[in-house]
Amino acid sequence: MSRSNTTSSPRARGVDRVISLCEQLHLHRQPMTPKELIEATGAPRSSVYELVSLLSEAGWLETTSDGRIFFGRAMHYFGLDYADHNDLLRRARPVMRQLSARFDETTQLCMLDGDKYTVMLNENGARPFRISSEVGVKVPIPWTASGRVLLGGMSREAMLGLIPEEDFVLPSGERIDIEGFIADIESTRRRGYAMTEGLVDSFACCMAVPVYEGAGPARATLCFTVGRDADETRRETLLAALREASCSLSSGE
Amino acid sequence: MSRSNTTSSPRARGVDRVISLCEQLHLHRQPMTPKELIEATGAPRSSVYELVSLLSEAGWLETTSDGRIFFGRAMHYFGLDYADHNDLLRRARPVMRQLSARFDETTQLCMLDGDKYTVMLNENGARPFRISSEVGVKVPIPWTASGRVLLGGMSREAMLGLIPEEDFVLPSGERIDIEGFIADIESTRRRGYAMTEGLVDSFACCMAVPVYEGAGPARATLCFTVGRDADETRRETLLAALREASCSLSSGE
DNA sequence: GACAACGGTCTGATATACCGGACAACAACA
DNA sequence: TGTTGTTGTCCGGTATATCAGACCGTTGTC
Structure with missing residues (x-):
């Protein structure tokens, strides 16, 4: 098409x-x-x-x-040269490993790449689920929890200017309401994390927290992708761990 | 030059x-x-x-x-696409992580790249020693322990045809005796591992075991780089672990 | 056996990508 | 202030990289 x-x-x-x-x-x-x-x-x-x-x-x-x-x-x-040289990626790797090892969940570091969301690092839990990671695959920002975190602090105009119209349509064909989306971002920013369920894929629950670098919008997000069956306390635990980890990665500059 | x-x-x-x-x-x-x-x-x-x-x-x-x-x-x-798609690399990664975690030493997976030796995967011990890995850096084959393993089973002619004359000169200026080198390879093959001390860098001790893929010469080596101060029993332990790991990676085809 | 689809190599004409060199902005220095 | 070096952009001529198409071996199908 x-x-x-x-x-x-x-x-x-x-x-x-x-x-x-x-x-x-x-x-x-x-x-x-x-x-x-x-x-x-x-x-x-x-x-x-x-x-x-x-x-x-x-x-x-x-x-x-x-x-x-x-x-x-x-x-x-060349790819390793890039990753080794990149401060954030280098520091994030061991942190993510520890998270994955401790909770046996998939941990990801996500960033914006142009007007899309993309996974930069992926650390699987012990169970080797997906054979190939999805690092570098570009996904519309509104489809993801991380996207909501990454847009935090952006002006309404900048946001709408950034995201292509068609990116508000989910794979299912359902259209994301723009006003609701913007409100979502604002509440995400206040809350300090985002959690989505069954947005792109109906079995997954995604939780993301921002990683800052200096002032301004989040440089990246750290997130867990877990099954929707995870209960409330489990989610709390995971979120707390994410926050702590992201804190250790963020720099005040 | x-x-x-x-x-x-x-x-x-x-x-x-x-x-x-x-x-x-x-x-x-x-x-x-x-x-x-x-x-x-x-x-x-x-x-x-x-x-x-x-x-x-x-x-x-x-x-x-x-x-x-x-x-x-x-x-x-692109680099991750390559690494994810490559069977040996994908399987080696978790194994190497475990080795590094267990013994807190640097583990490497090495292969030949043309007429040179190169590190394909590097897993540091906990102490973050070197800031950037040396993956992809080409090194003359005779300078390394792994090189001796990787040449195992090659005919004398093939070997001499492969390795450029100048690669027998160490960084120190010292020249490696070709006959001794060939004998070294043969005994390495029999022994099933190679261990070198202070070959390129005087403080390191390198131990390497072959990883096979089907019949023929080794596809890769798995190796530890440790300080020369490691005592005999420590070395035995490490070698045993390497052998076991390489065995799990090798395929009879 | 005729035919079609595919996989890969080779060649020559020509549109153009590459390069030399001009130009400008800026800094360091005497 | 003039001189010298560095960093970057821009432009036009021409050497050549790109591409269409021919060619050949292999495979599969009727």
């Missing part, structure tokens, strides 16, 4: 081709055949073949045994 | 410029100023500026507050 791929003109710059190629791989989160890549990017066949071979030589991409293409070692190296 | 950067001809392909640009960033492991990037890559000024801005827009690079350039979020996403 939505042509997410850059409907690029013919004779595009190689670098742009490379970028859209990698973006497609990230979207699919699975190795892709050359054919799929060609169709997904809209790039000419010969260009895709050439670029893939260039990138493979550099270790940016790898070809699996069945001829599919996916990210290679180099990306792993 | 060694011109590691691709002394590329003028009017090079943009994609190649991008590749060498990122490689330089990875080598430096620190944000770089435009000037440094220009000098390191040998690319024209205008090209670097243009490419950096293209890549920044895509989130591949980011500019720090002081105008330096480093990897961006996108790399983090």
Whole structure:
């Protein structure tokens, strides 16, 4: 439906081709055949073949045994360079591990990426539920508890200017009331945390607290994703732990 | 001395410029100023500026507050995609965490990358010693314990063909005797592990065991890096743990 | 066996990306 | 104040990267 791929003109710059190629791989989160890549990017066949071979030589991409293409070692190296260099991520990792270990729940560090919400770090509980994390997957802000925290303190105009109209429609087709959403954000800000149930997925309960960096809006959120069956006291416990952890991560600047 | 950067001809392909640009960033492991990037890559000024801005827009690079350039979020996403998708890495991570937690030592998963040795995963002990990991940094094979394990089972010719002549010279300037090295590998193979002391760095003791995937040479090694002051029984304990862990990671195929 | 779909390589023409170099803003310094 | 170095933007010519399409081997289907 939505042509997410850059409907690029013919004779595009190689670098742009490379970028859209990698973006497609990230979207699919699975190795892709050359054919799929060609169709997904809209790039000419010969260009895709050439670029893939260039990138493979550099270790940016790898070809699996069945001829599919996916990210290679180099990306792993570069990604770790980024994560190691990023202050917040580096400090958050051990904290999140401890949270996950202690409560055996999935802990996430979430941030805004442009006008979308995204998971930056994911730490699973012991039970290895999901095989691949969803780090870097962009989700409309109104769909999430964290989104409500991250918008805290923003002006009404800035908020509406930021969020695309269509992002207020849930996967179910239901539309989120804008006024209610704004009120939600305000009460979230006062309360200091957000908790949503069955917003995107009907079995999950999401709780998020802000992580600050200096004054201004929250830099990130720390959150638990738990089953809806968790009872009240359990939720209290988890929230308290989140608050404490986020406090240790926040910096007054 | 060694011109590691691709002394590329003028009017090079943009994609190649991008590749060498990122490689330089990875080598430096620190944000770089435009000037440094220009000098390191040998690319024209205008090209670097243009490419950096293209890549920044895509989130591949980011500019720090002081105008330096480093990897961006996108790399983090792609890198995690790679690591999540890679069977060995995914399985190794929890195992390594447990090892590090139990013994409070640095655990690493190492592999060959071309004709070099490199760390693929690094799990620090509790004491946060080194601020940035060395994942993806290429090191001559003969400098390491893991290298000796990884070469196990290779023919003499293949080995000598693989390793560049200059890689037998240690950072200290000392030259590693080739015959001794080959004998070392053979005894390592028989023994089932390698242990080196003060090879690259005089304070460390490195112990490595192979991780197999099907028949043939080891796919990777699992290793501890400990202080040389660790006594005999401690070393035995650690080795036993490594062996057990590597066994759980290896697959008969 | 004929036909179609697919997977990959190769080549030549041409649109354009890349680069040299000009330009401006700013700082350091004598 | 003039000189020198650095940081960044912009522009036009031309070397060349990109792309259309031909080509070939393989696979599957009727």
